[in-house]
Amino acid sequence: MRTIVWDVDDVLNDLMLQWFSQGWRREHPSSAVEYGTLRENPPHVSLGVTCEEYLASMDAFRKTDAGIHLVPNAEVLAWFSAHGSRFRHIALTSRPLETAPDVAAWVMRYFGAWIRCFGVVPTRTMEEIPTYDRGKGDFLRWLGKGDVLIDDTRENLRQADEIGMTTFAWPQPWNDSLLTTTEILQTLTDMATTLD
Numbered sequence: 716m717r718t719i720v721w722d723v724d725d726v727l728n729d730l731m732l733q734w735f736s737q738g739w740r741r742e743h744p745s746s747a748v749e750y751g752t753l754r755e756n757p758p759h760v761s762l763g764v765t766c767e768e769y770l771a772s773m774d775a776f777r778k779t780d781a782g783i784h785l786v787p788n789a790e791v792l793a794w795f796s797a798h799g800s801r802f803r804h805i806a807l808t809s810r811p812l813e814t815a816p817d818v819a820a821w822v823m824r825y826f827g828a829w830i831r832c833f834g835v836v837p838t839r840t841m842e843e844i845p846t847y848d849r850g851k852g853d854f855l856r857w858l859g860k861g862d863v864l865i866d867d868t869r870e871n872l873r874q875a876d877e878i879g880m881t882t883f884a885w886p887q888p889w890n891d892s893l894l895t896t897t898e899i900l901q902t903l904t905d906m907a908t909t910l911d
Contacts, residue, residue: 716803717906720855720875722866723808723818726885727826728785730777731756738776756868756889770839777814787825794900799829801907805861806830807851809871812837812844834858850874863906865899 724730735750739762746762753761759769776782795804806822808815815835822833836848848854852874855861864875865883869890872882883899884892894902 716801717862718803718805718860719863719865719903720805720807720861720880721830722864722868722871722885723806723822724810725756725867725887726865727788727791727806727822729788730782730785731758731887733781733785734773734776737781738772738779742772751888753888756887758889774811774814777810777817783817783821785821788896790896790900792825794903795826795829798904798907802829802903804830805832805834805858807834807836807854807864809836809838809851811839852877855880863903 721727725732731753732750735753739746743762748762755761757766757769757773759766762769804826806819806826808818810818812835815837819833819835822830834854836851836854837844837846848857851864851866851871855864855875856878861875861880863881863883864872865885866872866875867885867887867890869884872884875882883894883902884890885899886892886894886896
């Protein structure tokens with residue numbers, strides 16, 4: 716049985732869109748920037764702020780009720796209901812460690828019937844916290860169990876490619892995914908069929 720490693724934010728949920736709509740827009744009501752024009756992640760250059768200002772805003776949003784209780788991606792949830800049992804699944808996120816308990820609970824609440832493992836690569840760690848991995852590629856190399864990575868960040872996909880994983884870029888304005896979400900999920904279904 717193959718193992719799919721799922722990025723959480725902006726794949727299983729729409730964190731960036733919700734932050735942009737409920738956080739950034741409220742903080743910057745006169746901004747003319749549209750979500751669909753965010754061509755990089757982090758999007759601070761498009762937003763005309765420093766990376767530190769963007770990260771502070773995103774980190775604050777992650778701690779709000781809206782950031783903690785994001786709605787899961789309905790298309791992905793439906794796919795899990797229909798086909799999730801044909802794979803093993805791991806959730807892998809890269810975010811500040813202080814917000815990991817909330818997102819781990821979120822993953823288990825919505826996807827826990829299928830996702831039994833949760834990993835986090837902490838960003839912006841404090842000095843007293845050990846650094847085991849510099850990025851998701853290091854984590855995946857250490858884990859040694861993933862067959863497929865689904866992520867919205869090209870660098871994470873590149874690192875997974877280097878260790879021989881099949882990768883899918885989850886469509887977002889800041890990446891150049893060649894497949895739609897529906898096509899990615901169908902490809903996963905087809906992969907399961909070839910193994911049955």
